Amino acid sequence: MAMAVYTEVSDDDLRSFVAQYDLGAVVSCKGIAEGVENSNYLLVTETGPFILTLYEKRVDPADLPFFLGLMEHLSARGVTCPLPVRGRDGEALRSLCGRPAVIVTFLAGMWPRRIQPEHCAALGEGLARLHLAGADFPLRRANALSLDGWRTLHDATHGRADAVKPGLAAALTAELAELERRWPADLPCGVIHADLFPDNVFFRDGALSGLIDFYFACNDILAYDVAVCLNAWCFEADGSFNVTKARLMLASYMKVRPLSAAELEALPLLARGSALRFLLTRLYDWLNTPAGALVKRKDPLEYLHKLRFHQQVRGIGEYGLTLPAGAA
Ligand SMILES: Nc1ncnc2c1ncn2[C@@H]1O[C@H](COP(=O)(O)OP(=O)(O)O)[C@@H](O)[C@H]1O
Numbered sequence: 001m002a003m004a005v006y007t008e009v010s011d012d013d014l015r016s017f018v019a020q021y022d023l024g025a026v027v028s029c030k031g032i033a034e035g036v037e038n039s040n041y042l043l044v045t046e047t048g049p050f051i052l053t054l055y056e057k058r059v060d061p062a063d064l065p066f067f068l069g070l071m072e073h074l075s076a077r078g079v080t081c082p083l084p085v086r087g088r089d090g091e092a093l094r095s096l097c098g099r100p101a102v103i104v105t106f107l108a109g110m111w112p113r114r115i116q117p118e119h120c121a122a123l124g125e126g127l128a129r130l131h132l133a134g135a136d137f138p139l140r141r142a143n144a145l146s147l148d149g150w151r152t153l154h155d156a157t158h159g160r161a162d163a164v165k166p167g168l169a170a171a172l173t174a175e176l177a178e179l180e181r182r183w184p185a186d187l188p189c190g191v192i193h194a195d196l197f198p199d200n201v202f203f204r205d206g207a208l209s210g211l212i213d214f215y216f217a218c219n220d221i222l223a224y225d226v227a228v229c230l231n232a233w234c235f236e237a238d239g240s241f242n243v244t245k246a247r248l249m250l251a252s253y254m255k256v257r258p259l260s261a262a263e264l265e266a267l268p269l270l271a272r273g274s275a276l277r278f279l280l281t282r283l284y285d286w287l288n289t290p291a292g293a294l295v296k297r298k299d300p301l302e303y304l305h306k307l308r309f310h311q312q313v314r315g316i317g318e319y320g321l322t323l324p325a326g327a328a
């Protein structure tokens with residue numbers, strides 16, 4: 001089981017931290033044993049439940065104004081996501097146990113353990129709304145996990161990749177070279193979530209109730225975010241691609257934000273890039289996380305399989321769509 005409470009917060013430290021807010025006294029505070037990046041606590045005060053997050057090493061503190069500002073921006077535009085809570089001094093970001101720390105609002109709902117086609121339809125709409133709401137967000141953050149980042153991860157894993165699967169090192173080298181050559185330069189860009197996996201999307205009574213975990217958000221190709229979701233939501237546990245889920249996801253996305261013919265045509269390539277991104281980060285973690293560590297390592301080869309699928313896709317018909325009439 002994933003486990004990510006890294007920092008222990010003493011009762012005294014917690015009490016004086018929470019005293020800087022208008023939230024009333026602490027009722028309880030419990031580490032959340034889920035997630036991999038930060039230390040999260042379910043903090044209950046006299047005014048209700050909140051999430052207390054301490055940022056561990058993987059988040060660059062310089063990026064926090066982008067992430068926190070984005071959550072405020074999206075919340076203000078009707079995208080349900082955690083809202084950073086400001087203290088009496090007006091600041092949301094402060095320090096606890098030597099780490100950057102924030103309190104954000106608690107979102108009701110559960111992430112779907114068994115993905116149904118209806119989840120994919122709701123996700124498509126939610127993703128498109130996120131893209132529209134992010135359009136006028138003024139801050140900028142480059143995607144650290146695009147081509148340059150993949151090259152760094154490729155080089156850091158190359159020597160040991162074949163220990164995970166014979167031939168993997170060469171397969172990664174060839175794929176990265178092709179993506180570097182063919183990666184699109186002129187597709188619409190904006191704020192993307194970049195990690196909108198099922199465990200970051202909450203549902204309540206069958207409806208999407210909120211999006212969390214904006215710590216990979218950045219400015220990049222909007223359709224790349226769609227490709228991330230195709231990979232994360234539309235494959236079954238046995239590795240088969242569920243074209244019904246893909247069609248529903250894409251169709252409901254397009255009702256809110258139509259995809260151009262160029263975006264649709266680029267989808268197979270963007271999906272390959274997205275598969276390579278998660279393959280490389282998982283491979284890096286696989287090779288660098290001690291086997292006995294509390295954090296569960298995610299299977300890199302799941303994403304090799306997804307990459308292979310998109311490599312043989314000949315057109316978006318295989319994602320359940322047809323190109324708009326008259327498109328080149
Ligand atoms: N605002 C929130 N409201 C409710 N639960 C949350 C909220 N933020 C995080 N959680 C809970 O904490 C878990 C881990 O959060 P996440 O941001 O995904 O952490 P990580 O970045 O470490 O993976 C989530 O699966 C969820 O159960």
Ligand SMILES: N[C@@H](CCOP(=O)(O)O)C(=O)O
Pocket residue numbers: 035036037195197199200213278281282298
């Ligand atoms: N979604 C990534 C891992 C990042 O984990 P998260 O808990 O921050 O969503 C993957 O599946 O490899």
